[in-house]
Amino acid sequence: MNFWRDIKGTLQPFWVTLRYLFKRPVTISYPEQKRTPPPRYRARMILTRDPDGEERCVACHLCSAACPVDCISMQAAEREDGRRYAAWFRINFARCIYCGLCAEACPTLAIQMSPEYEICNRDPLNLVWEKEDLLVDHGGKDPDYHFYRHSGIGVAAPRGGNPDEQPPVDVKTNLP
Amino acid sequence: MNDLLLTGLLILIKLGLILAVLLTMAAYLVLAERKILARMQRRYGPNRVGFGGAMQPLADLIKLLTKEDFLPARADKWLFLLAPGLAAVTALLAFAVVPFSPPIELFGQSLPMVVCDLNVGILYFFGLSSLAVYGVALGGWASGSKYSLLGALRAMGQMLSYELAMGLSIIPVILMARSFSLNAIVEAQASLPFALLNPVAFGIFFVAALAESKRTPFDLPEAENELVAGFHTEYSGMRFGLFFVGEYINMVVLGAIVTSLFLGGWQGPLLPPIVWFFGKVLTLAFVFIWIRGTLPRLRYDQLMAFGWKILVPLALLNLVATGGILLWLGGAA
Numbered sequence: 001m002n003f004w005r006d007i008k009g010t011l012q013p014f015w016v017t018l019r020y021l022f023k024r025p026v027t028i029s030y031p032e033q034k035r036t037p038p039p040r041y042r043a044r045m046i047l048t049r050d051p052d053g054e055e056r057c058v059a060c061h062l063c064s065a066a067c068p069v070d071c072i073s074m075q076a077a078e079r080e081d082g083r084r085y086a087a088w089f090r091i092n093f094a095r096c097i098y099c100g101l102c103a104e105a106c107p108t109l110a111i112q113m114s115p116e117y118e119i120c121n122r123d124p125l126n127l128v129w130e131k132e133d134l135l136v137d138h139g140g141k142d143p144d145y146h147f148y149r150h151s152g153i154g155v156a157a158p159r160g161g162n163p164d165e166q167p168p169v170d171v172k173t174n175l176p
Numbered sequence: 177m178n179d180l181l182l183t184g185l186l187i188l189i190k191l192g193l194i195l196a197v198l199l200t201m202a203a204y205l206v207l208a209e210r211k212i213l214a215r216m217q218r219r220y221g222p223n224r225v226g227f228g229g230a231m232q233p234l235a236d237l238i239k240l241l242t243k244e245d246f247l248p249a250r251a252d253k254w255l256f257l258l259a260p261g262l263a264a265v266t267a268l269l270a271f272a273v274v275p276f277s278p279p280i281e282l283f284g285q286s287l288p289m290v291v292c293d294l295n296v297g298i299l300y301f302f303g304l305s306s307l308a309v310y311g312v313a314l315g316g317w318a319s320g321s322k323y324s325l326l327g328a329l330r331a332m333g334q335m336l337s338y339e340l341a342m343g344l345s346i347i348p349v350i351l352m353a354r355s356f357s358l359n360a361i362v363e364a365q366a367s368l369p370f371a372l373l374n375p376v377a378f379g380i381f382f383v384a385a386l387a388e389s390k391r392t393p394f395d396l397p398e399a400e401n402e403l404v405a406g407f408h409t410e411y412s413g414m415r416f417g418l419f420f421v422g423e424y425i426n427m428v429v430l431g432a433i434v435t436s437l438f439l440g441g442w443q444g445p446l447l448p449p450i451v452w453f454f455g456k457v458l459t460l461a462f463v464f465i466w467i468r469g470t471l472p473r474l475r476y477d478q479l480m481a482f483g484w485k486i487l488v489p490l491a492l493l494n495l496v497a498t499g500g501i502l503l504w505l506g507g508a509a
Contacts, residue, residue, distance in 0.1 A: 010471070013470045013471070014466065014467075014470050016470075017216045017466060017469045017470045018466070020215070020216050020217070020218060021212065021215050021216050022215075023218055024218070025214070025215065025218050025219050025220050026218045026219075027218075027219050027220050029220070029223075
């Protein structure tokens, strides 16, 4: 009968709440208790190095293009041997939404997400991290990956110094 | 002369004690409610201020006192300022007729352990609980906000309908005790509390008391998901605090009234009367909180249908049946 079902449905929850009153809370009291995130946890970004210990980042700007909140900015530069690197590299963690699109976009696995999640700060300006703050001394999630070995670009001589190569043109000199 | 002074002093001390105990109880009831609700949902509840959150009421008080006392531009100023006081004071005053212990002998004088043993104590309580509707109604109307007004309208409808069932459920108690004084009613339950003699009246009164104190499952006047906060939407700071604390004082007072009317008041074996009284009141408060942690809110039409189609006829039937049995037993003259 419906009536008895209703009575039962009204009284049974009281037993449930009473039982739960004596169960242990599942809350983690954060500053005192911290849970260890899994090693592949996706929190703040790092810049990794290749197996030779060189910076992986080639300053291709793909991460900053992929970033939906435009929090990554950098300046590309080229070394004497032709290898590209970022002159400066900046992530504004006050804007970052930890979506991971930059790590997905990176062709050299340079920018990766790390399990470090505690970066709260009282001043948003302290959340603007420079390249020195972001660089780490390991290869991250794929330590053996070496971009230049795969792509096979061997830049032995400085630009313009290879045989059959014209010296680079300084475009500024062509201005009227 | 000296005697008179002593009596006056004792009365003042008694009043001060009752006020302090009542306000402290209300403040800690807030904490208890938050803690118990949290534990029922497997959370900790407030546990930062003091030992295990014991100083939380104090922190809340400081917070409320330092908040801006906001007056909406379209509010009716005087009524807006008056309403929270009305809500808190009516709740406080209702405790005056509740006996919490038998009279004690102090300095050769008999000191009744009740603020004022009125011979129409129950009527006084009903008068005040009707006045409490004014606090809500004026607060909601004077705010000049539609949420407040809707909340106040709901509160008025709810409180007036359930007051009827409440009043009708008490008449059997008065018939059995043959007195309107709460002291006499408590003494009439020396052998058996009225909750066992007349469980129907107890049930109706308890449900109506829940509705009167605007608590879940009858918390429509402040339905957060529809009305922001109901009649106290526009209130801030300590004025909101008065509404809030009034609600919890009301909880204590209703617990005390239920205790006195149905559970034998301060009577009980072994333990001192005052322990029995506060034990019963606190148990009832726990039951109030338990109900809040368990039951969902009713719809407004369900609330009205339940009040008018079930509680009031049941209370009337119970009244007739109790009167008939009392006549049959030859008790009533």
